[in-house]
Amino acid sequence: MIADLKKIWTVFTPSERRKAVWMLVLVILMAMAETLGVISIMPFLSVLGRPAIIHDNPLLHAVYQRFGFHDSRGFILALGLASITLVISSSVFKTVTLHLLNRFVHLERHSISARLLSRYLHQPYEFFLTRNASVLGKNVLSEVDQLLFELIQPLSQLIAQGAVVLAMTLLIFCYDPLTAICIVAVLSLLYGTIYGLVRKRLAHIGKERQTANGQRYLACNEALGGIKDVKITHSAAAYQRQFEGASRLFSRHMAANDTLSQSPLYLVEATGYSMLIVVALTLLLRSNDIAHVLPALGLYGFAAYRMLPAAQIMYRGFAKLRVSSAALQSIHHDLTLAVEQEVTGTSVLAPQREIRLQGVRYAYPSAPEKPVFDGFDLVIPANTSVGIVGRSGAGKSTLMDLLLGLLRPEAGMLSVDGTEIDTGNVAAWQRAIGYVPQHIFLADASVAENIAFGVPRDRIDMQAVEGAARAAQIHEFVVGELPQGYDTAIGDRGIRLSGGQRQRVGIARALYRNAPVLFFDEATSALDAQTEETVNGAILNLSSKKTIIVIAHKKASLRHCQQIFEVSQGHPEFLRTTNATK
Numbered sequence: 001m002i003a004d005l006k007k008i009w010t011v012f013t014p015s016e017r018r019k020a021v022w023m024l025v026l027v028i029l030m031a032m033a034e035t036l037g038v039i040s041i042m043p044f045l046s047v048l049g050r051p052a053i054i055h056d057n058p059l060l061h062a063v064y065q066r067f068g069f070h071d072s073r074g075f076i077l078a079l080g081l082a083s084i085t086l087v088i089s090s091s092v093f094k095t096v097t098l099h100l101l102n103r104f105v106h107l108e109r110h111s112i113s114a115r116l117l118s119r120y121l122h123q124p125y126e127f128f129l130t131r132n133a134s135v136l137g138k139n140v141l142s143e144v145d146q147l148l149f150e151l152i153q154p155l156s157q158l159i160a161q162g163a164v165v166l167a168m169t170l171l172i173f174c175y176d177p178l179t180a181i182c183i184v185a186v187l188s189l190l191y192g193t194i195y196g197l198v199r200k201r202l203a204h205i206g207k208e209r210q211t212a213n214g215q216r217y218l219a220c221n222e223a224l225g226g227i228k229d230v231k232i233t234h235s236a237a238a239y240q241r242q243f244e245g246a247s248r249l250f251s252r253h254m255a256a257n258d259t260l261s262q263s264p265l266y267l268v269e270a271t272g273y274s275m276l277i278v279v280a281l282t283l284l285l286r287s288n289d290i291a292h293v294l295p296a297l298g299l300y301g302f303a304a305y306r307m308l309p310a311a312q313i314m315y316r317g318f319a320k321l322r323v324s325s326a327a328l329q330s331i332h333h334d335l336t337l338a339v340e341q342e343v344t345g346t347s348v349l350a351p352q353r354e355i356r357l358q359g360v361r362y363a364y365p366s367a368p369e370k371p372v373f374d375g376f377d378l379v380i381p382a383n384t385s386v387g388i389v390g391r392s393g394a395g396k397s398t399l400m401d402l403l404l405g406l407l408r409p410e411a412g413m414l415s416v417d418g419t420e421i422d423t424g425n426v427a428a429w430q431r432a433i434g435y436v437p438q439h440i441f442l443a444d445a446s447v448a449e450n451i452a453f454g455v456p457r458d459r460i461d462m463q464a465v466e467g468a469a470r471a472a473q474i475h476e477f478v479v480g481e482l483p484q485g486y487d488t489a490i491g492d493r494g495i496r497l498s499g500g501q502r503q504r505v506g507i508a509r510a511l512y513r514n515a516p517v518l519f520f521d522e523a524t525s526a527l528d529a530q531t532e533e534t535v536n537g538a539i540l541n542l543s544s545k546k547t548i549i550v551i552a553h554k555k556a557s558l559r560h561c562q563q564i565f566e567v568s569q570g571h572p573e574f575l576r577t578t579n580a581t582k
């Protein structure tokens with residue numbers, strides 16, 4: 001538990017830790033205000049029960065004299081009003097503190113999920129080859145909620161109510177130490193025993209809840225993301241079952257968690273109120289004077305009224321800490337992932353002479369013993385067009401990812417004009433690149449926003465968008481057939497466009513930035529022969545001063561390229577230099 005508490009502390013940033021300390025101070029003040037409310041009822045009840053006490057008790061007498069009261073009725077009235085004022089003020093203060101606490105917790109949700117997403121986005125590309133995207137999404141959106149609302153919020157309430165219980169105990173202790181010790185002992189024994197009985201079950205629920213939550217997200221994302229395959233293979237029922245299984249388990253665990261963390265309340269309430277009656281009877285037997293018993297009973301009653309729910313909330317905090325431990329572990333782990341220092345700047349590393357892969361070895365993390373390349377050499381002269389072919393699985397996409405600087409060679413290097421590409425200059429190299437992948441990702445935004453991908457709407461250069469769209473042979477379609485031209489929304493992942501149209505939007509995107517190096521990974525495979533020919537011709541015409549690298553399955557798609565290499569068995573084989581001119 002101590003380890004978990006330390007982890008929570010490290011999840012906060014230094015400024016959030018300072019805020020957390022302020023919250024703690026407010027919470028303690030809240031407990032003090034509450035105690036004052038309880039104390040204020042005592043003189044009122046004492047005088048109400050036995051007005052003569054005004055003159056017996058020196059403190060009451062001094063107050064009576066100081067404010068110039070003439071009869072006990074007026075004094076009782078004033079004491080009652082003072083007590084009401086204190087109780088109301090303490091409630092107002094509590095409400096404000098509660099709001100501040102809630103604000104802190106909700107803004108923490110924002111802060112932690114934003115930092116977690118940022119951590120993920122700054123991981124190297126390889127990280128995403130081994131981690132499932134929907135699990136990462138679940139961590140950012142759902143596990144952070146679990147951490148905040150099922151752990152940090154109950155924990156803050158635990159501290160708040162802990163202070164209340166402590167203040168109440170001290171108050172009763174001043175009045176009657178033995179009773180205070182008895183109350184604390186009984187409450188601790190009750191809650192301690194219950195917690196001891198359920199703690200293992202709570203930890204188990206926490207772990208299973210997290211797995212079930214992941215499976216829920218996975219089933220949902222896969223079914224909706226691959227809706228076409230789901231429809232055609234009629235696998236909706238299977239996905240529905242997969243989702244429902246995980247979702248039901250998740251809900252059952254949440255229900256068990258709520259029950260286990262709430263159920264002792266009734267037992268403890270029953271015990272608490274029974275104890276109150278026992279205390280009342282004992283007091284009555286001891287003094288036989290109801291006037292003496294009344295104030296003490298008022299105090300105990302009010303203290304019990306405040307203490308029992310507070311003790312229950314404390315128990316709930318401990319129980320939630322147990323259940324949410326698994327979520328805390330994974331968020332804490334991911335928040336401490338090392339991130340690549342992003343090199344800021346605008347420099348562009350455009351090749352003047354060559355792009356070179358030299359002695360490159362690369363194996364995927366999941367198959368470290370099976371390198372895709374070992375001792376791989378390739379030289380791409382600047383301002384030429386180079387085609388790369390190879391059978392399926394030969395390593396073309398891996399080669400592309402190495403050239404793009406997404407994958408880092410384990411041995412050997414990628415260099416541009418003799419400069420080795422490393423973490424310090426990979427961003428400058430990538431700024432020189434326009435890339436058209438095999439599967440183009442289109443955002444649910446307008447055509448213009450998709451072509452100028454990543455550029456804020458108001459900073460899009462519409463002339464450049466149109467120029468790129470013309471070169472990619474999509475301009476006529478956009479202005480002629482789309483209802484709002486470049487402003488037309490193309491739907492989630494471009495669902496309102498054909499495969500070829502999507503590819504051409506992707507090509508226009510690569511051309512928009514006017515990058516000196518263009519990579520095409522099977523980028524024209526969805527185009528008919530005539531459009532492919534026109535697109536390829538247009539790209540090569542447009543890019544008279546560009547280095548173009550094209551990956552294709554069919555050699556025929558590479559006829560515009562000046563050099564063609566075939567990748568086979570981890571090595572490039574120079575096939576030919578074509579007559580293609582740029």
Ligand SMILES: Nc1ncnc2c1ncn2[C@@H]1O[C@H](COP(=O)(O)OP(=O)(O)OP(=O)(O)O)[C@@H](O)[C@H]1O
Binds near residue numbers: 396397553
């Ligand atoms: N993330 C990965 N983890 C492990 N192995 C991988 C991964 N991606 C690809 N591979 C393996 O690396 C080899 C090269 O794959 P790559 O995708 O580069 O081939 P390719 O030539 O582009 O194939 P295709 O033309 O079918 O797209 C294959 O044996 C493949 O199984």
